Amino acid sequence: MSMPLLFTPITLRSVTLPNRVALSPLCMYSAKDGLANGFHFSHLTAVARGRAGLVFTEATAVAPEGRITHGCCGLWNDAQVEAYRPIVDAIIGFGSVPAIQIAHAGRKASVQPPWKGSTPLRAEDAATGSPPWECFGPTSEPVGPSWHAPTAMTEAKIQETVQAFAAAAVRAAKAGFRVLEIHGAHGYLIQAFLSPIANKRNDRYGGDLAGRMRFALEVTEAVRAAWPADLPLFFRISAVDGTAEGWSLDDSVVLAKELKARGVDVVDCSAGGVSGAPAFRANDSGQPLRTRAERPPGFQVPYAERVRRDAGVATMAVGVIIARDHAEAILQEGRADLIAVGRELMYDPYWTLKAAESLGCDPGNKMWPDNYGWAIQRRSEIMAAAGRR
Ligand SMILES: Cc1cc2nc3c(=O)[nH]c(=O)nc-3n(C[C@H](O)[C@H](O)[C@H](O)COP(=O)(O)O)c2cc1C
Known part of the structure; x- marks a missing residue:
C-alpha cells in the first residue's frame, strides 16, 4: 500500500515536515x-509527542499592546526568546518542526480570556490586576458598540509596528x-487593515484593495527580510469576512499572489472575525452562516482549494477537520497541501498517531516514541485478543 499523503513528508525551503x-x-x-x-510546554510538547509534523505556538504578540489578553505570549523582548527555547528544543526532540505565529491584536486587544467572556477589559479590572490598555486600529472605529475605541494609527505607528513584526521574526529565529x-x-490588526469593514482610512493605507493590502504586504516584506531565507514563511488569512460588503474570496486570491511574490510559502486559509464574531462563512448567496450547525466539517476547505488553484501557492486547510480519512481526502483531491487541526488535537494530542494507525501506515506502532511504542503495541495485542480496538 502506498503511503497516505497525510504521512508523506513535504519540504518547504530547507525544512522537511515529517507529515502534513x-x-x-x-x-x-x-x-x-x-x-x-510550563503550561505552554505541556500543551505543545504533548502534540509533538503525538507526532504532528508541525507544531504552532499560539498567536504571539509583537508588542505589548498587540496581545489579546494579559495572558498572551509575546516576543517583544529577549526573555520571551529564552522562555520559548526549551519548548522549541523539546518539539525538535520529538521529531516535529517548531513553528510560531506572530500577531498583533489591533482593535481586538485588551479583552478577558474566553472563559471570562472575551469582553473588553474595564477600568475596574485593574483591581484584579488586569487593567485595560490602549488599542490601535486603522481608524478609531471600534469592532462594535461594546468594544474599545482604538487609537487610529499614524504612519509613524504603522512603521513602528512593521518593525515590531520584523524584530519578532528575528527573535523567533533566535529561539x-x-x-x-x-x-x-480573524479581525486582528493586519486583517483590520485588509477588510473594507474595518479599514475606512482615506490615506495610502486605506481605500482600494491595493491601499488596504499595503500594511499586510509591508509587514510581509519586513518579516521575509528578517526571517532566514532558508526557512518557510506562512501567512494566515481570513479568506472571507462572510458578508457581501466585506473581504471576498476573490480579494484573497489577489492577496495570496502578492504574498507569494514576496516569499510567502504557504497561505493558511481561515475565515471571519472582523466583526468580533468567530469565523463564519458566507453561503452561496453571500449571507453569513452564523450557527455552529452551519459550520460542518471542512467548511473552510473551499477557501484553501480556491487560493491554491488560482494563486498557485501552497495552502493549509483548517476548520473542523476531525476524521482522519477526511484529512487524507482533502490532500488527495489536491485541495490543500497541509492540514491544520486545532480543537481535535486539544481533545486528543495523539490524533496524528491514531490517524497513522487508522490509515494503515503504522501497523506496529513504530511511529510512537520508543518509550511508548512497545507498550502501545502490547496494548494493541491485548485489545485485539479481547476483540476490541
Ligand atoms: C482555544 C483556541 C485558541 C485559538 N487561538 C488562535 C490563535 O492564536 N491564532 C489563530 O490564528 N487562530 C486561533 N484559533 C483558531 C484555530 O487556530 C483554528 O483555526 C480553529 O479552531 C478551527 O480549527 P479546528 O476546528 O480544528 O479547531 C484558536 C481557536 C481556539 C479554539
Whole structure:
C-alpha cells in the first residue's frame, strides 16, 4: 500500500515536515508578562509527542499592546526568546518542526480570556490586576458598540509596528523556530487593515484593495527580510469576512499572489472575525452562516482549494477537520497541501498517531516514541485478543 499523503513528508525551503498534520495556533491565555511557561510546554510538547509534523505556538504578540489578553505570549523582548527555547528544543526532540505565529491584536486587544467572556477589559479590572490598555486600529472605529475605541494609527505607528513584526521574526529565529506564520486573519490588526469593514482610512493605507493590502504586504516584506531565507514563511488569512460588503474570496486570491511574490510559502486559509464574531462563512448567496450547525466539517476547505488553484501557492486547510480519512481526502483531491487541526488535537494530542494507525501506515506502532511504542503495541495485542480496538 502506498503511503497516505497525510504521512508523506513535504519540504518547504530547507525544512522537511515529517507529515502534513499541523497543530493550528491556539491561544492558551496563560502567560505572564508574555512569557511562555510550563503550561505552554505541556500543551505543545504533548502534540509533538503525538507526532504532528508541525507544531504552532499560539498567536504571539509583537508588542505589548498587540496581545489579546494579559495572558498572551509575546516576543517583544529577549526573555520571551529564552522562555520559548526549551519548548522549541523539546518539539525538535520529538521529531516535529517548531513553528510560531506572530500577531498583533489591533482593535481586538485588551479583552478577558474566553472563559471570562472575551469582553473588553474595564477600568475596574485593574483591581484584579488586569487593567485595560490602549488599542490601535486603522481608524478609531471600534469592532462594535461594546468594544474599545482604538487609537487610529499614524504612519509613524504603522512603521513602528512593521518593525515590531520584523524584530519578532528575528527573535523567533533566535529561539530556534523553523517555521514562522504572520497572523493576518480573524479581525486582528493586519486583517483590520485588509477588510473594507474595518479599514475606512482615506490615506495610502486605506481605500482600494491595493491601499488596504499595503500594511499586510509591508509587514510581509519586513518579516521575509528578517526571517532566514532558508526557512518557510506562512501567512494566515481570513479568506472571507462572510458578508457581501466585506473581504471576498476573490480579494484573497489577489492577496495570496502578492504574498507569494514576496516569499510567502504557504497561505493558511481561515475565515471571519472582523466583526468580533468567530469565523463564519458566507453561503452561496453571500449571507453569513452564523450557527455552529452551519459550520460542518471542512467548511473552510473551499477557501484553501480556491487560493491554491488560482494563486498557485501552497495552502493549509483548517476548520473542523476531525476524521482522519477526511484529512487524507482533502490532500488527495489536491485541495490543500497541509492540514491544520486545532480543537481535535486539544481533545486528543495523539490524533496524528491514531490517524497513522487508522490509515494503515503504522501497523506496529513504530511511529510512537520508543518509550511508548512497545507498550502501545502490547496494548494493541491485548485489545485485539479481547476483540476490541
Ligand atoms: C482555544 C483556541 C485558541 C485559538 N487561538 C488562535 C490563535 O492564536 N491564532 C489563530 O490564528 N487562530 C486561533 N484559533 C483558531 C484555530 O487556530 C483554528 O483555526 C480553529 O479552531 C478551527 O480549527 P479546528 O476546528 O480544528 O479547531 C484558536 C481557536 C481556539 C479554539
